[in-house]
Amino acid sequence: MRDRGLILTGLTIFLALLLAPVWQAALRGSARKPEPKIVTKAKQCVEPTAEMRRNHMQLLNTWRDTVVRRDQRTYLAADGKTVTMSLSGTCMSCHPNKKEFCDACHNYLAVNPYCWECHIEPKEKS
Amino acid sequence: MRVVWSLLLVGALALVGFFGAQAGGQALFGIVLPYLAMAVFLVGIAVRVVGWARSPVPFRITTTCGQERSLAWIKASPLDNPSTGLGAAARVLLEVLTFRSLFRNNRSELRDGGRFTVSADKWLWAAALAFHYSFLVVFLRHYRFFAEPVPAVVAWIQGLDGFFQVGLPVVYVTDIVLVVALGYLLWRRLADPRLRYISLPADYFPLALLLGIALSGVLLRYVSKADVVAVKELAIGLVSLHPTVPQGIDPLVFAHIFLVSVLLTYFPFSKLVHMAGVFLSPTRNLANDNRMRRHINPWNPPIVGHTYAEWEHEFHDKLVASGIPLDEE
């Protein structure tokens, strides 16, 4: 049959496309795991690390709403400590380095948060 | 009952993934089974397609859904009754991309006094299209876990999908559409007695499985958030053929991955192969040029009918009597 070549070509293209990540990995070499750089001596963020890794976006979101809409600035953490809810004041005191901290994971996972649509991006030496 | 069993089965499978990984099966559910499933999928699909390709298409049996190309002044229907290979290719492509045949769907109903009414019925078409496209987008979005750096187009798809910027993490439209469409497709099988009658376990199970995959994914994104950095490490490890299971992968991730592995394994043995089969349908992918170009049947059997000579021999006297000319005259 004249169409066998056509079918096999189609099949090959499909399978090749499906395996695109494998080709990409083979060409680029295996990617390094991101290591967000933390410039602080503190042992823990406002909440435990595992919690922060998963839910920091929600925490920041809550902070923003509480501060902007209800004018409350004090956050009571799970362990009873209180911190001031402020991205530039609190967060960035330990994580001033957006490129080396925030972007490390965000770029890795193609996340594009809109924090910096209102806040001024920290000026960093690159 | 069939639907209950299917849902229970998928629920059980999810639990197997969830607890299996916690009970020390992380490498099994994170590495071994995904690899196996992918291998079964790739080989299975290839075997299926090659199997179809090995059987020839002896006759050109296009289903014509429009005017043939005949006289120059009669407007032919190039898509629904293509007379060229290009037209047939376009017909298949549009079938795949827009489900044109399903778009024709209508509903015939018998009214009092034995009258049939026909009304348009686009729900199946809309739900099918919604499901397939949202699944495609969700599938493509997952590329962010498997590629480093993430291609710009994936980021672009994500941006578009989360265009409304509702909630945090931003809610993807396709997540909602996927679950709603699957829900509708499952519901219609149950609600319509006719469909319930024709539905097999093999119809409920894939729907339940896809729902399980979609819902576990939704949970992971919006509710019980996973450590996505760790997940990506796992994924990159798989595709770079240096698999490792990093610390901190949530059990629900394993449940999600296990359900996907089940889907990949099940796929080549099920009706889901329509994904590949739709391209090969002889009533759709052949041009209706039967009388223009001879179609070759590779196994055309050497059959000879009742020949003229045999016929003339039998009816010789009657032919002569009625004055019908014989062959030698």
Add this chain to the structure above:
Amino acid sequence: MPEKTRDELVRIDYTPPRRDWSDPAIDFEARKGTWSYPAAAKNLRYLGFPNPRDWSPTDEDWQLPENWQQVIHDGLAERLTKYRSLKLFLDVCVRCGACADKCHFYLGSGDPKNMPVLRAELLRSVYRNDFTTAGKILGRVAGARKLTPAVLKEWFYYFYQCTECRRCSVFCPYGIDTAEITMLARELLNLVGLNINWVMEPVANCDRTGNHLGIQPHTFKDNIEFLVDELEETTGVRVNPSINRKGAEVLFIVPSADFFAEPGIYTFMGYLLLLHSLGLDYTLSAYASEGGNFGLFTSHDTIKRLNYKIYHEAKRLGVKWILGGECGHMWRVMHQYMDTMNGPADFLEAPVSPFTGTAFTNAASTKMVHICEFTADLIKHGKLNLDPTRNDHLRVTFHDSCNPARAMGILEEPRYVLRSVVNNFFEMPENTIREQTFCCGGGAGLGNDENMEMRLRGGLPRANAVRFVHEKHAVNRLACICAIDRATLSTLMEYWVPEVDVSGVHELVGNALVLEGEKPRTTDLRGKPLAARKGDADA
């Protein structure tokens, strides 16, 4: 006519039974009127088909060959390697149900196994059991069934309850064609001697005498001469068709019903008048005296065997090309099978109309032209002198015959011809015409009397649409381009819409065609008086 009244027939219950469909039990006794009689042993013997015997579906024992399960298993295995269509259609159905209410038999009977999806599942379930991994391992859970005698009986019932009209295929998202499934399922049934006489007798006749009706050459000639006499009486013109004449330019092939019985004979008269008025150099053949091909309802090998005569005769007579009359399944064979099976027709010339110079490039390889294509071209070029007022006593609608519509796409040609020869033309609703046309209910060999209830049920959607235009536009004539239609629709109309008669398109051409030297016409070709016309008195 069936024992049931019209009111009883339209009381259709679409609620599916509570029981699962996979356990079949068909009570043939209770379902009389919905199945066809088995093939007589003599016909199978003549054709050399397996297992000739006298039997009835109502028998408990169908006298199958001892190894019938193996025969069917092997037959299916062979066909899976020969037909990609079969393999694919058995694999890819998702049971979305889009086809369900597209089948005229389902709509007319409410029997869920007449949904195309379930009709195919009857075979598909056995395929799963015998040929797929999932089916072998999981059995019934995977939708697999063993081929038991009950399943086989169910096959016989439902695969001879499909007219291979392909309407479901139009709506299927994967183009699954139940006609293909039915054709191949019937091939399997034939292997163990399960066939129906209304198919096998025409096949045997056609093989021997040249046509389904078993008309022998001298009778063929007598019939045609009778029609020529009738025509002379109506028109005053004596036409002179030739039979088996070597050296003619064109071989003209028509379905045998057209020279045998009403209302087909009027269509045949129309052909004769048309070809006479043109002076076409053509011949009929008493050997290839059948355009139709009941092989299509039997097996692919039988299609080829019967179709063999067409090119064989064209070559013997030395004609340049072939013209074909109005017939549905005939054109499925001529269009989709003939060239592949019995071609290449390299001894013929690419057809060109001698009157308009139009080259029928769409028939360049097969070298066979549909008479509606031929006539539409003549009319377009003004080659016919037509008086459509002679059809003013008729209000006409057009039934697209299944095969010309869905296996060829000849939709506009007959409409163009009709609009040129009649003044009152009305379309039926759009979901019932063109590619969505409804079957007559009696195709594929099911147009026999013992199957009458099922025919009337299957024809109900079509009849319904006719009744609609009858009530709305006072339509009284149903035109079509199919010989089976002309026979079965007549019965259908008599039952459902008795005010409407059935005819071929070329009968209406014959009515309108003004011939040189004709006498003033007072009747149409049927002998029915023409409508009174203004100015008649002056003339």
